[in-house]
Amino acid sequence: KQEVTQIPAALSVPEGENLVLNCSFTDSAIYNLQWFRQDPGKGLTSLLLIQSSQREQTSGRLNASLDKSSGRSTLYIAASQPGDSATYLCAVRNTNAGKSTFGDGTTLTVKP
Amino acid sequence: DVKVTQSSRYLVKRTGEKVFLECVQDMDHENMFWYRQDPGLGLRLIYFSYDVKMKEKGDIPEGYSVSREKKERFSLILESASTNQTSMYLCASSSTGVPYEQYFGPGTRLTVT
Numbered sequence: 001k002q003e004v005t006q007i008p009a010a011l012s013v014p015e016g017e018n019l020v021l022n023c024s025f026t027d028s029a030i031y032n033l034q035w036f037r038q039d040p041g042k043g044l045t046s047l048l049l050i051q052s053s054q055r056e057q058t059s060g061r062l063n064a065s066l067d068k069s070s071g072r073s074t075l076y077i078a079a080s081q082p083g084d085s086a087t088y089l090c091a092v093r094n095t096n097a098g099k100s101t102f103g104d105g106t107t108l109t110v111k112p
Numbered sequence: 113d114v115k116v117t118q119s120s121r122y123l124v125k126r127t128g129e130k131v132f133l134e135c136v137q138d139m140d141h142e143n144m145f146w147y148r149q150d151p152g153l154g155l156r157l158i159y160f161s162y163d164v165k166m167k168e169k170g171d172i173p174e175g176y177s178v179s180r181e182k183k184e185r186f187s188l189i190l191e192s193a194s195t196n197q198t199s200m201y202l203c204a205s206s207s208t209g210v211p212y213e214q215y216f217g218p219g220t221r222l223t224v225t
Contacts, residue, residue, distance in 0.1 A: 042219060043217050044202065046213060046214065049211055049213045051211060098143055098206075099145075099157055100214060102154055103154070
């Protein structure tokens with residue numbers, strides 16, 4: 001059974017700092033990995049999706065990487081801003097199932 | 113712009129009531145999902161559907177049922193609401209082709225009193 005872990009559970013940084021969020025998974029037979037952002041009381045917004053054949057994806061100040069062999073993905077946020085404050089979740093889609101397994105998320109606070 | 117909508121943002125129901133949560137997507141996606149999200153427990157899959165009239169149980173289907181009569185609409189039904197079903201309910205959809213990206217609705221905060 002796939003297990004997805006995100007450490008740390010919470011992170012607080014000063015504005016302008018570059019930071020890395022981590023996501024690890026136990027079963028490397030994945031189809032894709034998706035990073036989401038969730039603001040309090042809201043739904044999930046898709047940030048980046050990496051196919052299993054890809055190593056990384058970039059969107060603006062965000063860069064996500066994938067290392068299937070080690071069961072890890074990272075989300076890099078450059079020049080963080082207070083508006084980046086949110087919970088970030090990763091989700092792994094397994095090859096043989098239509099379902100995804102979600103991590104519990106990392107709650108990021110960017111202080112002005 | 114892709115869109116998943118949910119019928120209510122906030123809902124308050126009484127114990128024992130039958131509750132319907134509606135989800136509609138406009139992306140012609142085959143797959144649709146219902147999750148619930150609780151502090152400390154994360155996102156848990158209740159049911160998903162990969163085609164009209166097709167459904168599969170997720171990790172926590174007890175106390176819930178679903179209906180998918182049309183491709184764009186997926187309903188979650190609480191047959192007899194209980195206080196332990198107070199939660200945030202999230203609907204999502206994805207295609208069956210590449211890239212299988214999931215899109216989520218805004219969520220329904222259900223309170224059962």
